[in-house]
Amino acid sequence: MSASTMPASRSRGAGLPFLAPSVLVLLLWMIVPLAMTLWFSTQRYNLLDPTQTGFAGIDNYYYLVTDPDFWTSLVNTLVLVVSVLVITVGLGTLLAVLYDTAFPGRNIARLLVIAPFFVMPTVSALMWKNLMMHPIYGLFGVVAHAFGFAPIDWFAQYPMAAIVIIVSWEWLPFAVLILLTAVQSLDGEQKEAARLDGAGPIAQFVYIILPHMRRAITVVIMIETIFLLTIFAEIFVTTSGGPGTATTTLAYLIYARALLQYDVGGASAGGVVAIVLANIVAIFLVRSIARNLEA
């Protein structure tokens, strides 16, 4: 070892005692629930029937994957996550570019576009359910009436679309916030150079602005995906996973198994699947981010 690396390695060792408490808390926070979930997923464990005990092997997993609701919930999760991502990133990019241009009242408009992010999920879901999408009292219904259309009962007729709209409304501000800072960090001279090169607004967007925003878009997709996989409150408040299983996502399915059917073992098996799923997504996204950061 050369002399120059000595102090660095020694100081790294010296830092350990100071790091230990937070590392310990993190480990407990993560490892204990994980271990318990794994353990419960192999147990016969139903809160309604204390006599039913013992090792179940992979039975809980078997029942899970043979349950058609499970596959429906996976598809629903996928539909929800992908639709919301497409809407928030697509609209977010456009809004970010729009809000980057100067117009009167821009600061107030920016504040308004960020505002939904500060409303808690249960509240915004209730707002959408009763003030906007309710067929009788809701704004949409009123507007439909005014134009002579029959109002839409959103949560009965298009439950998934309704959830997607609510969640998109909540997450659009986040996307705009991140993407707006990315747009603002673009060197103005690059846009001017492109103008001199003969690039119109669309060519500038495609060739200059969009490539510049690529990294920020990846960040938005990663962070949103991780949060969207666990969307629960909006579904619980509005549709309770229904009608039928139309809006039952994996997170909601786990809740239903554990706290509606009191099947802790089955719910834990679902939880393990959710962990695996989230990790697969995380691996891909972290890798793509790392590649982007290197470039």
Added chain:
Amino acid sequence: MATLTLRDIRKSYPGAAAETIKGVSLDVADREFVVFVGPSGCGKSTLLRMIAGLEDISGGELAIDGVRMNETGPAGRGLAMVFQSYALYPHMTVRQNMEFALKLAKLPVVERRAKVEEAARILQLTDYLDRTPRQLSGGQRQRVAIGRAIVRSPKVFLFDEPLSNLDAALRGQMRLELARLHNELAATMIYVTHDQIEAMTLADKIVVLRAGRVEQLGSPLELYRDPANIFVAGFIGAPKMNLHPGRVLDTRPDGVRIALDSGPVLDVAVAGDRLAPGAAITFGARPEDITVAGTAGPDRLSGRVVVVEHLGGQTLVHLETDSGESWLVQTDGSSTIAIGDTVHLGFDGTVSHVFDGQGQAVPRLHRHDPSAEAARIRAVS
């Protein structure tokens, strides 16, 4: 062929009381290298951006090859611009950067490739075509930015302080390359800088700007020899001209006798018909036009040496007079003058300047003229 005509060009921003550009008129001939120079905030970059089409023209007319261009967009004017920050597209390779404009113009691939390769050859970038800008050094990035301009075969090249992000050594080298390029491309170029050395070395014609007005316009040596006013006299030339107050004693057909506030009485060969005895004036003498004399005298200025800068080939001596004025003299490199010495300065009335109370130059009787200049150089050597 590309000529550029500016007629009373004005720029005002909404809400701002004063105009940024207050009526600039200028003719740029084909293949001319014009440099806009001035202190920061003088409007030189704004003027360039108005020519490029990046800023609207509030008043006046801009014509390229005789065609009015005020309402034409930046892409339609047939100009190319090199930015201070280079403004390369970071996610594109050097090749993609250079062919971007051609791609947007929907040029065939073969033609694009030929143009990019030709530009790369001229700029010695052939080996770097597939790298991205971040893999290049500052000088190479600068060359890519120039290459991006060259491939479009523009009517006029515009440069906005292109060398100010480079270190001193590279700046000197790129300056030579720009001069070579101007020759090789035989192109019309407009160049903005705050560096008067770049202006002096590159320009066919210098436009000195201050606060949105043209202070003077002319060849580098014209501006150097016959500055129109105190501002140009102080701005052009390094080291700076000595400018100090004085009074007119007497006017005669062959010049003016003046007394500097610091003492010496001098005869300067300027036209005296605009000056009355007793008028306050500013006397100007370039450091290289002042000689260090052996003895004191009524036409000599005495001062104490404060700083001596040995540049090798020449020595810059800073003095302070008893009245508190600072003077700068350039002597030869073997000078033995030391700090604390008292020296006596002698002036040459035929190359000195006098500015009237409004700061305007009083016409010299020995105007700059190239043949006389050559004769003077022969006489010295």
